[in-house]
Amino acid sequence: MNRVLPPGVSAATFDRALAQWTSDIGASNVLVSDAALQAYRDPFAPGARSAGSSAASAALLPTSVDEIRAVLRIAREQRIPLWTVSTGRNLAYGGAAPRLAGSVVLDLQRMNRIVEVDETLAFAIVEPGVSYFDLYLHLRKQGYRLWVDPPAAGWGSVIGNTLERGFGYTPYGDHAAHQCGMEVVLADGSVVRTGMGALGTDAASAPSAWALFKGGFGPSFDAMFMQSNYGIVTKMGVWLMPAPPAYLLGEIQFRDERDLEAIVDTLRPLRLDGTIRNQAVIEGGLRRAAGLSTRTQWYAGDGAMPESAIDTMLAALHVGRWNLHYALYGDDDLIDVCEARVRRAFSRVPGAVFSARRYRGDAEGDALPKDGGDRNLAGIPAMTAFRMLDWRGGAGAHVDFSPVCPATGRDAMRQYTMTKARAAEYGFDYYGGFTAGERHLHHIFAAIFDRDDAGQTQRAGDLLRALMRDTQAAGYGQYRTHLAYMDEAAAQYDFNDGSLLRLSETIKDALDPTGILSPGKQGIWPRAWRDRRGTT
Ligand code: ADP
Numbered sequence: 001m002n003r004v005l006p007p008g009v010s011a012a013t014f015d016r017a018l019a020q021w022t023s024d025i026g027a028s029n030v031l032v033s034d035a036a037l038q039a040y041r042d043p044f045a046p047g048a049r050s051a052g053s054s055a056a057s058a059a060l061l062p063t064s065v066d067e068i069r070a071v072l073r074i075a076r077e078q079r080i081p082l083w084t085v086s087t088g089r090n091l092a093y094g095g096a097a098p099r100l101a102g103s104v105v106l107d108l109q110r111m112n113r114i115v116e117v118d119e120t121l122a123f124a125i126v127e128p129g130v131s132y133f134d135l136y137l138h139l140r141k142q143g144y145r146l147w148v149d150p151p152a153a154g155w156g157s158v159i160g161n162t163l164e165r166g167f168g169y170t171p172y173g174d175h176a177a178h179q180c181g182m183e184v185v186l187a188d189g190s191v192v193r194t195g196m197g198a199l200g201t202d203a204a205s206a207p208s209a210w211a212l213f214k215g216g217f218g219p220s221f222d223a224m225f226m227q228s229n230y231g232i233v234t235k236m237g238v239w240l241m242p243a244p245p246a247y248l249l250g251e252i253q254f255r256d257e258r259d260l261e262a263i264v265d266t267l268r269p270l271r272l273d274g275t276i277r278n279q280a281v282i283e284g285g286l287r288r289a290a291g292l293s294t295r296t297q298w299y300a301g302d303g304a305m306p307e308s309a310i311d312t313m314l315a316a317l318h319v320g321r322w323n324l325h326y327a328l329y330g331d332d333d334l335i336d337v338c339e340a341r342v343r344r345a346f347s348r349v350p351g352a353v354f355s356a357r358r359y360r361g362d363a364e365g366d367a368l369p370k371d372g373g374d375r376n377l378a379g380i381p382a383m384t385a386f387r388m389l390d391w392r393g394g395a396g397a398h399v400d401f402s403p404v405c406p407a408t409g410r411d412a413m414r415q416y417t418m419t420k421a422r423a424a425e426y427g428f429d430y431y432g433g434f435t436a437g438e439r440h441l442h443h444i445f446a447a448i449f450d451r452d453d454a455g456q457t458q459r460a461g462d463l464l465r466a467l468m469r470d471t472q473a474a475g476y477g478q479y480r481t482h483l484a485y486m487d488e489a490a491a492q493y494d495f496n497d498g499s500l501l502r503l504s505e506t507i508k509d510a511l512d513p514t515g516i517l518s519p520g521k522q523g524i525w526p527r528a529w530r531d532r533r534g535t536t
Contacts, residue, residue, distance in 0.1 A: 003057075004037075004055045004056065004057045004101070004102055005057055005102055006057050006080045006081060006102045006103065006104060007081070007100065007101070007102045007529075007532075008079065009078060009079070009080055009102075013078055014057065014058075014078075014080070016078075017074050017075075017078045017080055018030060018032065018058060020074050021060055021070075021071060021074060024067065024070035024071070024074075025060060025061075025062050025063070025067045025070065025071065029060060029061040029062060029063065029067075029110070030058065030059075030060055030061075031058060031059040031060075031061070032058045036059065037055070037056055037058070037059060039059075039088075039096065040055075040056040040059050040088065040095075040096045040097055040098075040105045040107075041054075041055065041095070041097055042054055042094050042095045042096075042097035042483070043091065043095055043397065043451075044091055044092055044095065044397035044398060044399060044451065045097075045451075045457075045484070046397075046399040046447070046449070046457060046460040046461040046464060046482065046484065047457065047458060047460065047461015047462065047464070047465075047484060053101055054094070054097040054098055054099065054100075054101050054483060055097075055101055055102070056083070056096075056097065056098055056102075056103060056104065056105045057102045057103065057104055058104045058105070059104065059105040059106075059107050060082075060104060060105070060106055060107065061107045061108075061109065061110045062106070062108070062110070062111065063110045063111060064111065065183075065185060065191060065234050068106070068185050068232055068234065069185060069189040069191075071106060072185070072187065072188075072189050072516070073189060075104070075514075075516040076187070076188075076189075076514050076516055079514055079515070079516065079528065080104055080516065081098075081100055081102070081103040081104070081515065081516055081517075081518075081519050081529070082103060082104050082105075082106045082516055082517060082518065083097075083098030083099065083100070083103040083104070083105050083106065083518050083521075084105075084106045084108065084232050084517065084518055085105060085106070085107055085108065085109075085160065086108050086109065086128035086129065086157035086159045086160035086163075087107075087108075087109045087128070087129060087131060087155070087156060087157040087160055088105070088107060088109070088160075089153065089155055089156045089157070089160070090156070090160065090164065091153075092398050092399055092400045092446070092482065093164070093400065093480060093481065093482050093483070094482055094483035094484075097483065098483075098518075099483045099486060099518065099519065099520035099521055100519045100520050100529065100532060103518075103519070106232065108127070108128035108129055108159075108232075108234070109128070109129040109157075110129055111127040111128050111129050111234065112127055112128075112129030112130050112134065113126075113127045113130070114126055114127075114130055114134070114135060114138050115127065115235060116211075117138070117139065117142070117144055117146070117240075118211075119144050119145060119146060121211075121212060122146055122239060122240050122241070122242050123180065123211040123212065123237055123238060123239050123240055124146075124211075124237070124238050124240055125181070125210070125211055125235055125236070125237050125238075126158050126159065126235070126236060126238060127159070127234065127235055128157055128159045128160065128233065128234065129157065130157065130158050130159070131154070131155055131156060131157055131158070131381075132148055132150040132151065132154045132155070132156060132158060132161075132381040133154050133155060133381045135148050135158055136148045136150070136154070136379070136380065136381050139240075145242060145243040146240040146241065146242060146243060147170065147172075147240060147241040147242075147243055147378075147379030148240060148379055148381070149168035149169070149170045149172040149173055149175065149178070149241065149379060150168050150169075150376050150379065150380065150381035150382070151166045151167065151168050151175075151376075152168075152376065152385035153383055153385050153386065154376075154380075154381020154382050154383060155381075155383060158236070158238055159233055159236045161175055162175040162176060162179050162226070162236065162238065163225065163226050163227065163233060164226070164227060164480060165226055165227060165479060165480065167279060167435060167442060168279065168376060169278055169279050169280075169281060169325075169327075169373075169376045169377045169435070170241055170278050170279070170327070170329075170376075170377060170378075170379055171241060171277035171278050171279075171329065172239065172240070172241045173278060173279030173435075174279070174437060175238075176223070176226055178238060178239040179222060179236060179237065179238055179239075180195070180210075180211045180212065180213070180214050180222075180237040180238075180239060181193070181194060181195050181196065181197045181210040181211045181214070181222070181235075181236065181237035182194045182195075182197070182221075182222050182225060182233050182235065182236050182237075183197065183233070183234045183235035183236075184221075184225055184231035184232065184233050184234065185231060185232040185234055186230075186231050186232075186511060186512075187231070187511060187512035187513075187514070187516055187517050188511075191234075192221075192231070193207075193210070193235075194216065194220070194221045194222050195210065195213065195214055195215060195216035195220065195222065196208075196209040196210045196212070196213055196215075196216045197210040197216070198216060198217075199216075210237055211237025211238070211239070212237075224507075227480070227521075227522050228504070228521065228522060228524065229508065229512070229517045229518035229519070229520075229521040229522070229524055229526075230507065230508065230511050230512070230517070231511070231517070232517070241379065243361050243362070243379075244329035244330055244331075244361045245330065245331050245332075245360075245361045246329075246330070246331060246332055246335060246358060246359065246360055246361050247327055247328065247329045247330075247335070247358070247359055247361060247377075247378060248327065248328040248329075248335050248339060248356050248357065248358045248359075249325070249326075249327050249356065249357055249359070249369060249374050249377055249378070250324075250325070250326050250327070250328070250339070250342065250354070250355070250356040251323060251324065251325055251354075251355050251356070252320075252323070252324040252326075252342075252346050252352050252353065252354050252355075253318075253319065253320025253322075253323050253324075253352070253353040253355075254320045254321055254322040254323070254324070254349060254351065254352055254353075255320060255321055255350075255351040256321060256351070257321050257322075258413070259321065259322055259349055259351075259352075260282070260322055260409065260412050260413050260416055261409030261410065261412065261413045262348070262349045262409060263282055263322055263324060263346075263349065263409070264282070264407060264408060264409040264411075264412045264434070264436075264441070265408065265409040266345050266346055266348070266349065267280060267282070267324070267407075267436055268407045268408070268436075268438075268439075269345075270341070270342060270345060271407070271436055271437070271438045272438050272439075275338050275341050275342065276326050276327075276328070276338070276342065277328075277329065278326060278327045278329070278377060279435050279436055279437065280324060280325060280326035280327075280435075280436045281324070281325045281326075281373075281433055281434070281435050281436070282322055282323070282324050282412075282433055282434040282435075282436065282441075283322070283323045283324075283325060283433040284321075284322065284430060284431065284432050284433050285310065285313075285314045285319050285320060285321045285322065285323065286305070286310060286313075286429055286430060286431055287388070287431050287432060287433055287446075288317075288319045288320070288323045289313050289314060289317050289319050290387060290388050290390075290391040290431065291371070291373070291384065291387055292317050292319070293313070293317060294390055294391060294393065295391050295392055295393065295429075296393055297313075298310075298312060298313040302427065303424070303427045304423060304424040304427060304428060304429050304430075305429050320353065324346075325373065325374075325377065326342065326377075327377040327378070328342075332358075335358070339356065357369075359378065368380065371384070372384025372385065373385075388431070388446065388448060389448070391431070391448050392448045392449065392450055393450065394450030394451075394452055394453060395450055395451045395452045396448060396449075396450065396451075397448070397449055397450070397451040397457075397460075398431075398446040398447060398448045398449070398460075399446070399447050399449075399460050399461070399464055399482055400444055400445065400446050400447075400480075400482070401419070401444075401445045401446075401447070401464055401467045401468075401478070402442060402443065402444050402445075402478050402479050402480050402481070403415060403443050403467075403471045403476045403477065403478050403479075404440050404441075404442065404443070404476065404477060404478070404479050405434065405440060405441040405442075405443045405476065406439070406440060406441075407436065407437070407438070407439050407440055407441050412434055412441060412443070414474065415443050415471070415474075415476065416430070416432075416443075418467075418470050418471070418474065419432065419443075419445050419467060419470075422463065422466050422467055422470055423445070423447065423463060423467075425466075426447075426459045426460075426462060426463040426466070427456075427459055428447050428448070428449075428459070428460070428463060429448075430445065431445065431446045431447075431448055432444055432445035432446065442479065445467070447460040447463050447464065461484065464482070464484075464485060465485070465488070468481075468485060468488060468489065468492070472492045477489075477492055477493060478492075486520065486521065486522055486523045487520070487523045487533050487534050488523075489522075489523065490522060490523025490524070491523065501523060501524070504522075504524045505524055505525065505526070505527075505530075508524050508525075508526050509526060509527050512526055513526075513527075514526075514528065515527060515528035515529050519532065520532060520533070
């Protein structure tokens with residue numbers, strides 16, 4: 001196998017850089033072997049983009065801010081591009097693989113301290129290597145009456161997911177909104193603490209209001225480090241939900257595809273007035289069924305599953321065409337009032353079937369919800385989302401299409417119908433659902449494919465591109481995308497001849513003149529690499 005080198009860097013120069021990094025951060029934190037670098041391949045690479053087209057040249061695993069600064073010094077001197085990940089479990093969006101082939105992955109998983117937890121003010125300060133599982137277990141072990149808000153796969157990093165504006169399913173499900181205060185290392189090696197964090201003089205201690213008030217004094221910068229390549233985030237404040245005395249997990253099943261319109265228009269007022277505070281999920285029947293069975297049990301032919309097979313499957317599994325999952329939190333009186341309102345509102349949808357279960361806030365062990373999706377609504381990380389990989393058989397992989405949808409029934413129906421039709425054209429089932437913010441929905445569609453099947457892998461990539469074109473033509477845009485589509489997605493945000501991307505790149509060039517931090521992330525290319533735009 002040919003050795004992968006950073007673009008434009010000779011083997012001799014790269015060897016010198018590796019030797020310097022080894023002396024700065026230790027040999028065990030510098031990975032170069034093919035075997036070790038396998039972990040930095042994108043296991044779910046869709047389309048023609050083979051896993052090798054985004055291969056890393058090395059991975060560095062610093063254990064402190066000072067080590068990061070030492071890594072940056074060499075990268076600047078030798079103009080070696082780095083690609084920062086916290087734990088690199090961003091599967092379906094690229095995993096730990098870099099956007100620019102040959103980049104050195106800066107993997108922060110060994111910086112994994114939970115710096116602080118404050119039960120009274122309900123927050124934590126964490127480092128990048130802390131996963132949702134880690135934080136959850138720490139809170140339970142220490143007896144804090146606080147919940148985390150896990151995303152669908154609980155193994156991800158709290159910082160990694162938040163920086164990507166990931167989401168979960170409790171009232172704290174908008175992760176970017178529940179973040180407060182950051183420590184960031186910039187490309188020139190300077191260490192910045194944002195907001196109230198800038199008051200601290202002692203690097204070891206956390207200033208008192210750092211994770212409480214986002215503003216501080218002067219401009220706010222936290223959002224600038226989300227979905228960007230402007231810095232390396234080494235600490236972050238995250239707000240935690242006080243554990244409620246009780247909670248109710250409810251499911252409402254709906255019979256008809258067209259009910260989606262009424263579901264969204266009924267849910268929106270309940271989200272806006274706070275009756276339902278969590279990020280409720282409107283799950284498509286097929287996605288719900290995938291947690292209970294596999295596709296081949298119902299359909300073995302080519303192409304998207306026919307409607308008749310879907311009907312048979314849903315009836316046999318007692319699953320709705322749409323399945324609304326919501327949660328209510330608080331004392332029993334409050335839950336009673338809100339549950340009555342929810343039932344009254346959704347009773348107007350003919351054929352709606354209601355079910356609900358109550359749990360004590362301090363439930364443990366067998367008394368906890370069993371299903372992983374339900375656990376997420378109760379602040380418990382789970383990994384059951386990966387059951388989807390078995391849906392189609394073979395070596396399961398998926399690539400996600402994530403357009404933002406206004407929270408109206410009309411828009412949801414429109415996006416659903418468009419996506420389903422286009423997916424069927426390329427031979428894919430509509431495997432998706434909508435997660436409800438207050439004014440918008442995250443519409444998440446997954447193209448599930450067998451990565452050992454070259455035809456399917458290619459079609460999944462082609463489908464993604466077609467869906468992006470469709471949604472742009474209809475006036476919608478994505479909130480996140482796989483590495484392979486970042487340039488195309490960024491180009492769709494093209495108001496005034498792309499003035500937003502120009503602003504992003506002006507800032508990029510000012511903060512990172514040598515272009516060493518994550519070139520190409522979110523379509524933002526530093527001057528040194530701008531000719532790579534549009535390349536895979
Ligand atoms: P997770 O493991 O939680 O899915 P990742 O570690 O894969 O998250 O991070 C997702 C993306 O967020 C990365 O590809 C990278 O672009 C960005 N990112 C993650 N951690 C950092 C960080 N500490 N500083 C800057 N960017 C980051």
